[in-house]
Amino acid sequence: MKLYLLAASTLATRSSSALPFRGRPPKTEENGERRNQAVEQFLASETPEASAVLQQRVHQDAMEIFDFLVDTRRTLHRHPELMYQEEETSKAIQTILREFDIEFTTGWAVNTNPDVHPGPGGYGVVADIGTGKEPCILLRADMDALPIMEQTNVDFRSQYPNKMHACGHDGHTTMLLGAARILKGMENSLNGTVRLVFQPAEEGGAGAKRMREEGVLTQQPKPALAMGMHVWPTLPSGVVAARPGPLLAACERFEITLQGVGGHAAMPHLVTDPIVTGASIIMNLQTIVSRNTSPLEAGVCSITKFEAGSAFNIIPDSAIIWGTIRALSTETLLELRDRVQHIVQSTATTYGCNATIKYSPDYYPPTVNDPALFESFSKEVGALVSEEGRLRETEPTMGAEDFSFFAESIPSTFYLLGQGSGQVPPTNYGLHHPQFALDESVLTRGVELHVNWAVRALKKLAENDETSRQIRTAEL
Ligand SMILES: [Zn+2]
Ligand SMILES: [Zn+2]
Structure with missing residues (x-):
């Protein structure tokens, strides 16, 4: 596989044919100073107050970009693309990252089984924000849609017959783009690198496995921890749920x-x-x-x-x-x-x-939440962001998710984000149902989960580095 950093001229050509967005994404400089202070105070302090101040800051930032999130999600929803065919989705992601001055690579997740899943693949996008050095952590969103005829009445319903974002991946991609915007605004204060992974071919195509084979977990700086999430219609909107150990099958x-x-x-x-x-x-x-x-x-x-x-x-x-x-x-x-x-x-x-x-060419392993990581801070981040003020510990489900290929290689956390309380349209239809509808009010919570988890993960890794350095020094 050939990875390449897109040159400005290539980007200009590519973005001209990208999906039409009503508004330009907000620039990253706004409120940058305040944001940085909140991050720096948090990094310097162990107090719950500093942690709460940071979450408040992230929450405000996420609310400020709510219109951008809704617009982005609806644009993606109108143009669903099946696994290994996510060309326009990839271009849309690239256009927005470019607007945020975030460098990226594409060409990820090339389809190695075109006889089983049609399409060339290679539409994955990876962007690093921060120091460019370790510690490094990985945030992931999936991008692909399903071969389903949409049966909702929303005016932004799928424009393509038998293709639909019926698993909320349009929402996941949007949440990670929102997080990219906020993390870019914090970049000078981050004590490491956040790798954003926009992953194709989740719906049975093992896109995560392709990206792992292509080096997304080994490329420098090497990520030590990973996080992903899925919207969950059987939980009330805004509730964050997970469990230590196996979560998905x-x-x-x-x-x-x-x-x-x-x-x-x-x-x-x-x-x-x-x-x-x-x-x-x-x-x-x-x-x-x-x-x-x-x-x-x-x-x-x-x-x-x-x-x-x-x-x-x-x-x-x-x-x-x-x-x-x-x-x-x-x-x-x-x-x-x-x-x-x-x-x-x-x-x-x-x-x-x-x-x-x-x-299938690639069976999926179970999605296992690393118990130590879960107890260390993932549970706390879930509680900070959840509507209920606590992380709801849930039973495992026999649904499957190819984030498991990342979680198999590095300690990871996968959250379920409740979205079942929306009324118009009803948002409690199951995943993969032709009337599935995303509760857009949870888009900001997804952004908040990403950003809060990333900052805390980098802090924890830096502390661990410091602890092991002290142990090494003491041993000398
Ligand atoms: Zn699905
Ligand atoms: Zn899904």
């Missing part, structure tokens, strides 16, 4: 092709029936979680699509079954996969069919 999907021998429905003894074979496979797969997985372990095996046949009097010669397995550890996920393989092959053999199983 490991996930794999499969496609089983059964090859039999077709024929007349009236003469079943002359055919090898892939439908009866498939039905038996589906029932046998239900025993994996009930009979092979410990009752104390979480596991899911769901069949989601079964395709076969064309008429009431013909037994077809083939059938295809799609499904997914989930677990809260990679180890359990791989055990489930072994069992799927065994049951499919042995059942197909029993019925005389031939079975082939295809898995």
Whole structure:
């Protein structure tokens, strides 16, 4: 993969075809002095007062850019793009970063499996703000939309048929752009580097894994900690939730092709029936979680699509079954996969069919919140920003998220940001629902989570460096 820093001339050309924004994004200089003071006081002090002053400052800054956030989010919402095809979204991000005088690289997340997911990829954007040196931390937002026909009545609904931001990634991208604006205003006071990662292809394409392979976690300065979040319609708006340990599931999907021998429905003894074979496979797969997985372990095996046949009097010669397995550890996920393989092959053999199983190119590991990091300050940041004044500790969910590839490599925190209380339109439809709607009132909270977490993470890393330096000196 080729990464390149965009030259000014390239940027000018690119931005001219970028998505139309009604207003220019606000410049970063406004209130810069006050902001810097709040950061510096916080960095110099351990008191809760200094921490509260910083949060107040960040909150005010986020409220000041509310119109920009709404405008940006609606522009992205009108123009949803599927994984590895996020070209306009990428250009829009680049245009805004350029307005904020933030340098960036693009060309990230090149699609290595175009036979499975169409599109070239390479639309990821990475920007560093701060000293350009370690300590460094990473903030991530995903960018891609889903192949869903939008069924909301908002005037900024998707302009493209069968494409929709039904998972709130337009909101996530906007929140990180808002954070970029505020962090840029703090740049002179930051004691390290904040890496902003605008990541494509979250919806099953493992864009995070591609970016990890391309070096987003190893490029200098090397990030030591990472944070991401997801809007969550089943929580009230403004509530911040998370838990230490596994929060989201490991996930794999499969496609089983059964090859039999077709024929007349009236003469079943002359055919090898892939439908009866498939039905038996589906029932046998239900025993994996009930009979092979410990009752104390979480596991899911769901069949989601079964395709076969064309008429009431013909037994077809083939059938295809799609499904997914989930677990809260990679180890359990791989055990489930072994069992799927065994049951499919042995059942197909029993019925005389031939079975082939295809898995996804990249199964997702579980999204695990580092317990020490969670207790150290992530919990406190969640409480500072949450509507409830405390972080709500939640149960894990069997949904999956490819931020897990970052969390697998460096200590990380992933938050759920409640957004289910909006009334017009209702914002409690589930993720991936054609009537899913983002509660725009939580955009500022997402910005606040990013900025507060980043400043505290850098402070904690600097303190750790100082502690280990003192230990080394004492040992000498
Ligand atoms: Zn999704
Ligand atoms: Zn999502």
